Amino acid sequence: MTPSWTFAVGRDDLGRTTVADGPAPELADGEALLRVDRVGITANNVTYAVLGETMRYWEFFPAGPRGLGAEWGLPPLWGFAEVVASTVRGVEPGQRVYGYLPPAGHLVVRPERVDAGGFRDGSVHRAELPSPYNAYRLTTGDAAYQAAREDLLILFRPLFFTSFMLADQVADNDFYGARTLVLSSASSKTAYAAAFELHGRGPRLVGLTSPGNVAFTESLGCYDTVLPYDRIVDLDLDPTVYLDLSGAPGVRAALRECLGDRLIRDIAVGLTTGIPNADAAGEVFFAPNQMRKRRRDWGRDGLDQRFADAWQRFAAVAAGWVDVHAGAGPEDLRQAWLEVLAGRTPPRVGHVVQL
Ligand SMILES: NC(=O)c1ccc[n+]([C@@H]2O[C@H](COP(=O)([O-])OP(=O)(O)OC[C@H]3O[C@@H](n4cnc5c(N)ncnc54)[C@H](OP(=O)(O)O)[C@@H]3O)[C@@H](O)[C@H]2O)c1
The missing domain is CATH 3.40.50.720 (NAD(P)-binding Rossmann-like Domain)
Known part of the structure; x- marks a missing residue:
């Protein structure tokens, strides 16, 4: 069995942390296994945890199935993951996706609406949660993607x-x-x-x-x-x-x-x-809300293209505004979490962790 791990924080005390080891999950029919590869941590991730109950952010990546008690929560992160196994046509090992990820070694998704741009996680527990968080974009079908700017995408894309x-x-x-x-x-x-x-x-x-x-x-x-x-x-x-x-x-x-x-x-x-x-x-x-309005005004492709154009303009400038501090592994993830939580990260610094 492939080993895996999960980082979690106390729901009532975001400074209390744990890293639980366990096996990588087994796949059922209709599922794919993502290996979480590279993620970022900014104040936004802390806000997900602060609003974990009221805005249901704890529900994206439940702690229970990972062997953790109800007092623990998995703060959602943004970044890249790799498909390592799949039972779904069109979602193939080796593909790289950008999306909403747990602070963990792996994530099982149930890909739906698979196309050249990526897929959505149709897992039952995510069905009622805001849909923009359930999209996984293939790097190969993404107008905003540039390999040399992965860290900028990790840190800034949702922001x-x-x-x-x-x-x-x-x-x-x-x-x-x-x-x-x-x-x-x-x-x-x-x-x-x-x-x-x-x-x-x-x-x-x-x-x-x-x-x-x-x-x-x-x-x-x-x-x-x-x-x-x-x-x-x-x-x-x-x-x-x-x-x-x-x-x-x-x-x-x-x-x-x-x-x-x-x-x-x-x-x-x-x-x-x-x-x-x-x-x-x-x-x-x-x-x-504004995204839905603009999809009606401009169409999905029109919005994607405008966003990609704006992103390219911004990324070219923002590359000079951020010093990426790159860590590796669960312990560096924990350190980055605690630093951002305490507000000790200088505004020029962006934490990225290779997992
Ligand atoms: N509504 C939405 O859909 C949405 C989407 C994305 C982000 N956001 C929110 O926007 C906010 C900024 O997120 P970000 O990721 O862009 O932040 P960031 O770049 O990590 O922000 C760092 C800045 O936040 C302030 N700060 C950080 N930690 C603090 C602390 N513990 N106490 C007091 N101030 C602290 C400081 O700014 P100052 O010294 O300038 O105060 C610091 O320079 C977050 O609350 C995030 O959730 C909302």
């Missing part, structure tokens, strides 16, 4: 997709009438990719960040102004939309106090502080 759809939704709504867009956790990949997409399209872009991250965020050149969190009083009193990626209640309170009714929209996008912000913001950005 950039969110940023691309967020920027598109805001522009599609005439910026909600705002003259200024304020983004918190402006040094995060999701925020600065959105700023990259929105820069120069009308509203002024203001990035709010920690004092220690101001210089990095300014160096990106995609915000018109960068302010540390304690200088919110310096904002111009324009009609403003707040895109919240930090979740910090104090930042929201300071913006409301400073802007009053000039704060015309308050949209929760992320929560790098780990503090849920959906209720406080009153509005949550959910990329699949």
